Amino acid sequence: MQLAVDVGENALTERQKDVLDAALALLVEAGDALTMTSVARRASCSKESLYKWFGDRDGLLTATVQWQASKVRAVPVNPEAFDLASLTAGLQRFASDWLHVLSGTISVALNRVAVGHAGSDKHDLGVIVLENGPFAMARRLKPLLQLGRNTGLLHFDETDEAFRTFFGLVVRDVQIRLLLGDRLELTDASIERDSLRATQQFLALYGAQNGH
Amino acid sequence: MQLAVDVGENALTERQKDVLDAALALLVEAGDALTMTSVARRASCSKESLYKWFGDRDGLLTATVQWQASKVRAVPVNPEAFDLASLTAGLQRFASDWLHVLSGTISVALNRVAVGHAGSDKHDLGVIVLENGPFAMARRLKPLLQLGRNTGLLHFDETDEAFRTFFGLVVRDVQIRLLLGDRLELTDASIERDSLRATQQFLALYGAQNGH
DNA sequence: CCGCCGCCGTAACGTACGGTACGGTACGGT
DNA sequence: ACCGTACCGTACCGTACGTTACGGCGGCGG
Incomplete structure (x- = not known):
């Protein structure tokens, strides 16, 4: 049941993180109707870079979901003086x-x-x-x-x-x-x-x- | 909170019900990737008929969902000798x-x-x-x-x-x-x-x- | 200064699919 | 026999979008 979520070294540059944040915003606004062109325009990057960094549309979506997942990390509960x-x-x-x-x-x-x-x-x-x-x-x-x-x-x-x-x-x-x-x-x-x-x-x- | 589900007179012919059943099957198989052409082929009907009967793709999907909803009707509970x-x-x-x-x-x-x-x-x-x-x-x-x-x-x-x-x-x-x-x-x-x-x-x- | 590299912007290509048009066929009414 | 209607099958059109290619530009090592 222990599936790999983080890809070890994410190796995401700041520029790429910005792109993924833009993709997140568009995902909220337009849902699955998000297009590669819209992401490129919103993030002020070229489509060529999108494909170089993330492979294809699914790769971009996957990276976006993982990026969001990496942002919400768990805060462990400390079991001191437990009642x-x-x-x-x-x-x-x-x-x-x-x-x-x-x-x-x-x-x-x-x-x-x-x-x-x-x-x-x-x-x-x-x-x-x-x-x-x-x-x-x-x-x-x-x-x-x-x-x-x-x-x-x-x-x-x-x-x-x-x-x-x-x-x-x-x-x-x-x-x-x-x-x-x-x-x-x-x-x-x-x-x-x-x-x-x-x-x-x-x-x-x-x-x-x-x-x- | 009382929204109309049935469109009064569904006015669905048997042929149209068969088409909607085919659409249901395709929806199960392919999800939202369902295409008008695939529905027409599966139901052995023409696309022209699909558009005449249901207007457009959304109309077909809506009719399909409503058709399925109309099939699962509630069985009321009889409150006799209740304990x-x-x-x-x-x-x-x-x-x-x-x-x-x-x-x-x-x-x-x-x-x-x-x-x-x-x-x-x-x-x-x-x-x-x-x-x-x-x-x-x-x-x-x-x-x-x-x-x-x-x-x-x-x-x-x-x-x-x-x-x-x-x-x-x-x-x-x-x-x-x-x-x-x-x-x-x-x-x-x-x-x-x-x-x-x-x-x-x-x-x-x-x-x-x-x-x- | 020069060439290489990464990236931006945009144009272009191929395809898939929604939607339309049309010819052909079966059938029921007159 | 003739016509209208309904429908099937298929070819077709327009468009949107994923994907690729290319020109230009700024930065950086030599």
Whole structure:
């Protein structure tokens, strides 16, 4: 399940990063209708350079998605003085971060193009987004869950099942509705509220003080 | 929130239904790469007829999505002799049905093209899928939830919040992973197991016998 | 100063596909 | 028998876009 995301040495010059940022912006604006010409114009570079640097259109899209993925790096949770309060805070902070990312225009745009490409031959984008989306969330959250289990604060058999339940409680129908174009404004306040609710529901299901 | 899905009189001839079924099959196979020529060839009809019947490519796609939507009609739950057992059975059956639909190749294909189109100007497909997906699920489930509340079996303030929690517990990360191309085989047995788990978790959160 | 290199801008090419036009055929009505 | 209608198959047109090629220009080593 451990797929290579970073290509070791990205070897991206600043100029190329600027180009990829321009591609990101266009991806947000136009979605998959992005053209090589539009990227070249927006980034003030030649199409020749685009093809030299990224090979072809798919290479550019792949590099763009990876570039965005490399920008959102995980902040690890430090397991010092671990108790119910810090577990709750960690879960809620995690849910809040995730909802903020999910509802961002960049996340929506990238997920849209990746979903679209997963339907054709090119599964690369889907794999990359999968790896940096749900799978990355799982890798980041599972240590916290296992720490909770080791300290007796949580009860579950399969870490993966616990994670997926938490995922469901946090994300619910938000992502699919956003991807399908539903206007669904998530204010900071509502995200805070939903994160707290999801965390409390998760603790009600897997917390040590409750039955099961 | 009540959007027209059926166009009153569909006025679809059998021939046209066959064409739309061919379009559905091609949508599953090729996704958004479907071409008018391929539909005409598969359905053994002329492109002229396609344009006469459906206007343009978007019209064909819209008609295809609506045609599929018209095929999966809801089976209402009869509220006779309602108790905890029938509530549990209803929820579980609902979850099972939904997971079966979600994981079907047709649902995945239609959601993919709708998500893709939601990124461009044409939001129609997204709205239609939204209307026949999450929103239809909500309309079908909410009467059952309210019946549960009226009979004292469930406790919640907002029906919509309860529904969305159930949605999250049932769907979790399954749909987004399928849309992104993750190989995720859902056997009948695993779906039955997941439906039961989701139902029990939901009852643990909103059931009358539990706290809150 | 000179030549090489990387890059910009743009023009050009090939192709795929949406959309249209048209000839040919079957059929039902008169 | 004749006509209108509906439809199939196919050829065709226009365009958009991916991809390639080329001219020009600034910088840098010699």
